[in-house]
Amino acid sequence: MSTSDLAINLATLNPRAPLRDSIEACLRNGITAIGALRDQIAVAGPEEGLRIIRDNGLRVTSLVRAGLFPATEEAGRAAAIEDAKRAIDEAAALGAECLVILAGGLPTGSKDLAQARAMIAEGLEAILPIACAAGVPLALEPLHPMLAAERACVNTLEQALDICDQLGEGIGVVVDVYHLWWDPKLHAQIARAGASGRVLSHHICDWLVPTNDMLLDRGMMGDGVIDLPGIGASLAASGFKGPPEVEIFSAANWWTKPADDVLKTCIERFHACC
Amino acid sequence: MSTSDLAINLATLNPRAPLRDSIEACLRNGITAIGALRDQIAVAGPEEGLRIIRDNGLRVTSLVRAGLFPATEEAGRAAAIEDAKRAIDEAAALGAECLVILAGGLPTGSKDLAQARAMIAEGLEAILPIACAAGVPLALEPLHPMLAAERACVNTLEQALDICDQLGEGIGVVVDVYHLWWDPKLHAQIARAGASGRVLSHHICDWLVPTNDMLLDRGMMGDGVIDLPGIGASLAASGFKGPPEVEIFSAANWWTKPADDVLKTCIERFHACC
Numbered sequence: 001m002s003t004s005d006l007a008i009n010l011a012t013l014n015p016r017a018p019l020r021d022s023i024e025a026c027l028r029n030g031i032t033a034i035g036a037l038r039d040q041i042a043v044a045g046p047e048e049g050l051r052i053i054r055d056n057g058l059r060v061t062s063l064v065r066a067g068l069f070p071a072t073e074e075a076g077r078a079a080a081i082e083d084a085k086r087a088i089d090e091a092a093a094l095g096a097e098c099l100v101i102l103a104g105g106l107p108t109g110s111k112d113l114a115q116a117r118a119m120i121a122e123g124l125e126a127i128l129p130i131a132c133a134a135g136v137p138l139a140l141e142p143l144h145p146m147l148a149a150e151r152a153c154v155n156t157l158e159q160a161l162d163i164c165d166q167l168g169e170g171i172g173v174v175v176d177v178y179h180l181w182w183d184p185k186l187h188a189q190i191a192r193a194g195a196s197g198r199v200l201s202h203h204i205c206d207w208l209v210p211t212n213d214m215l216l217d218r219g220m221m222g223d224g225v226i227d228l229p230g231i232g233a234s235l236a237a238s239g240f241k242g243p244p245e246v247e248i249f250s251a252a253n254w255w256t257k258p259a260d261d262v263l264k265t266c267i268e269r270f271h272a273c274c
Numbered sequence: 275m276s277t278s279d280l281a282i283n284l285a286t287l288n289p290r291a292p293l294r295d296s297i298e299a300c301l302r303n304g305i306t307a308i309g310a311l312r313d314q315i316a317v318a319g320p321e322e323g324l325r326i327i328r329d330n331g332l333r334v335t336s337l338v339r340a341g342l343f344p345a346t347e348e349a350g351r352a353a354a355i356e357d358a359k360r361a362i363d364e365a366a367a368l369g370a371e372c373l374v375i376l377a378g379g380l381p382t383g384s385k386d387l388a389q390a391r392a393m394i395a396e397g398l399e400a401i402l403p404i405a406c407a408a409g410v411p412l413a414l415e416p417l418h419p420m421l422a423a424e425r426a427c428v429n430t431l432e433q434a435l436d437i438c439d440q441l442g443e444g445i446g447v448v449v450d451v452y453h454l455w456w457d458p459k460l461h462a463q464i465a466r467a468g469a470s471g472r473v474l475s476h477h478i479c480d481w482l483v484p485t486n487d488m489l490l491d492r493g494m495m496g497d498g499v500i501d502l503p504g505i506g507a508s509l510a511a512s513g514f515k516g517p518p519e520v521e522i523f524s525a526a527n528w529w530t531k532p533a534d535d536v537l538k539t540c541i542e543r544f545h546a547c548c
Contacts, residue, residue: 111501117458146420148456149483149499159458182422184391184433209423214485225423227385 006270007061009035009203009247013262014255019044020052025259029267033059035201035245036094038066038087050093061245062139062174062201063087063096068104069123070116070153077119080104084127091136097242098139098200099131100174103152116153124167132170139200140164141174146214156180157189164198172198175235176247178205178218181226187234194238202235203247204228204274216251220265222273232274244274280544281335283309283477283521287536288529293318294326299533303541307333309477309519310368312340312361324367335519336413336448336475337361337370342378343397344390344427351393354378358401365410371516372413372474373405374448377426390427398441406444413474414438415448420488430454431463438472446472449509450521452479452492455500461508468512476509477521478502478548490525494539496547506548518548 008031013022019040026034034053041049053060066087071077084101091099103120110116124138131138142160143152154160157180160173173193180186193199206224211217221228232244246266248254254262282305287296293314300308308327315323327334340361345351358375365373377394384390398412405412416434417426428434431454434447447467454460467473480498485491495502506518520540522528528536 106499111499111504113456113458113501144420145418145456146485146488149481153456155456156458182387182419182427182429184387184430207423211420211488214420214488225380225385227387 004032005243006031006267007033007035007059007243007245008263008266009062009064009245010037010040011035011064012246012248012254012266013259015040017259019049022259023052023056023058025263026058027056029260029263031263032057033061033243033245035062035064035247036060036096037064038090041090046090050090053094060094060096061098061242063091063094063099065100065102066127067102067123070104070107070119072107072110077123081123081126084123085130088127088131088134088136092134096136098137098172100201101138101140102143103140103154105148105150105153113148113153120154121163121166124163124171128167128170137200138171139174140171141176142179144179156183156185157193158185161189161193161196161198165196172200174201174203175199175231176203177226177228177231178203178207181207181231186231190231190234190238194235194240197239199235199238199240202232202240202242202244204244204270205246205248213251216249218248218250220248220254221246221269228274244270246270278306279517280305280541281307281309281333281517281519282537282540283336283338283519284311284314285309285338286520286522286528286540287533289314291533293323296533297326297330297332299537300332301330303534303537305537306331307335307517307519309336309338309521310334310370311338312364315364320364324364327368334368334370335372335516337365337368337373339374339376340401341376341397344378344381344384344393346381346384351397355397355400358397359404362401362405362408362410366408370410372411372446374475375412375414376417377414377428379422379424379427387422387427394428395437395440398437398445402441402444411474412445413448414445415450416453418453430457430459431467432459435463435467435470435472439470446474448475448477449473449505450477451500451502451505452477452481455481455505460505464505464508464512468509468514471513473509473512473514476506476514476516476518478518478544479520479522487525490523492522492524494522494528495520495543502548518544520544
């Protein structure tokens with residue numbers, strides 16, 4: 001069974017596992033395209049982490065992540081921008097196909113969404129020229145509205161594309177089914193994103209019923225209610241060619257299982273359910 | 275301190291409390307406008323429940339709820355419509371200012387949002403003429419996207435208003451800050467709703483950080499991150515005149531406290547935070 005048409009974001013395996021172990025598990029299971037995690041690379045040692053990925057000839061469909069731009073203090077916003085510049089360097093060193101941007105939520109104590117969103121636009125404006133010069137596309141990821149306060153107050157594909165259109169070239173979006181499946185405008189906005197060449201990444205997993213944790217209870221494809229073939233068809237029609245990338249944050253279930261079992265299930269479900 | 279400008283949805287007090295106890299607590303605290311719960315009325319005995327509310331001269335700003343239209347079997351959909359007709363009768367008997375419509379989520383086993391949404395439109399079409407004849411406005415309530423699978427796959431104000439516009443007169447929306455606060459289009463859609471006279475109800479509470487339960491962990495006004503004055507100002511500018519209605523589902527916190535304490539806090543926070 002060919003797996004060249006599927007990428008695995010390493011957050012799907014326990015993200016606290018050593019990078020080398022996760023990569024060896026991917027290779028054992030025929031997976032040669034990965035979404036890489038900056039935190040996991042940092043634990044391996046920045047140079048060593050990048051080397052492990054490069055030396056194994058892996059395709060890096062995304063590097064996760066930079067962003068979290070809103071902060072009460074100017075210094076906090078500047079620090080997020082500096083960190084994003086380092087992330088751009090790392091993405092360039094890996095030949096990553098995009099750098100995932102997690103926008104950030106409300107600064108502590110703030111109730112001002114408009115201000116937080118302005119800070120996000122400001123952060124993106126600051127790093128976009130640098131990303132363009134480095135040849136690293138920025139992939140803005142709208143997150144589920146239940147994460148608006150704490151993680152990202154960019155919450156629909158329409159909103160993310162409006163931001164991209166304001167910024168111009170060099171930035172696109174992650175279409176993560178988990179965050180966007182419910183949106184009545186999803187298919188129309190995927191078409192819009194495709195028409196402007198802005199679909200940079202397609203993350204897959206499933207929405208479990210019930211969902212027991214807002215951050216770490218994502219499901220394996222087929223175990224939930226998301227119409228994965230329908231969304232995949234819209235993405236294909238929009239012109240997106242890249243492999244979908246499995247990204248399952250699942251602290252109580254999949255992260256507790258051996259990596260080989262998780263990967264075998266991902267591959268099997270991808271072929272059966274997507 | 276005047277409380278005639280505030281309504282209390284009885285779900286804010288422990289909804290398993292006897293109706294009479296909850297109403298007496300409201301009256302003791304100067305609250306004369308309520309959102310009433312059909313389940314609680316039914317427990318009191320349908321006739322007796324309606325009588326308790328009427329005999330106390332209460333203003334009923336909303337009756338909660340009918341809907342849950344999607345179902346796999348035709349019989350299930352027909353049963354939801356029949357139940358909604360009974361709800362319309364009850365709302366008329368109470369002189370309720372609107373009947374809240376909880377649209378319903380995906381039928382068991384289904385991943386077809388478009389089909390579920392068509393079933394919702396079908397249910398609303400079936401009951402709207404009856405509601406109009408009874409003089410009961412239907413108030414479609416968009417719920418937070420995290421509840422799309424299980425409770426309602428109507429998830430933005432824009433989507434709810436599109437449905438209303440398709441149906442015509444006699445139907446409007448509930449603007450519940452809990453469900454809608456994150457939406458970048460919220461203020462524009464409130465203006466749209468106001469222009470077409472479709473704002474029927476304004477529910478207030480707060481979004482806690484963190485939120486520990488997707489259904490039953492809503493916060494007291496002021497304890498979370500929602501810009502209550504901002505949303506209130508948009509509603510006032512849209513022409514909405516009715517009192518806001520406090521609706522806090524809080525199994526682990528507010529439902530465990532004495533009703534008088536909850537009501538005193540609601541009134542105090544309404545004046546301080548809204």
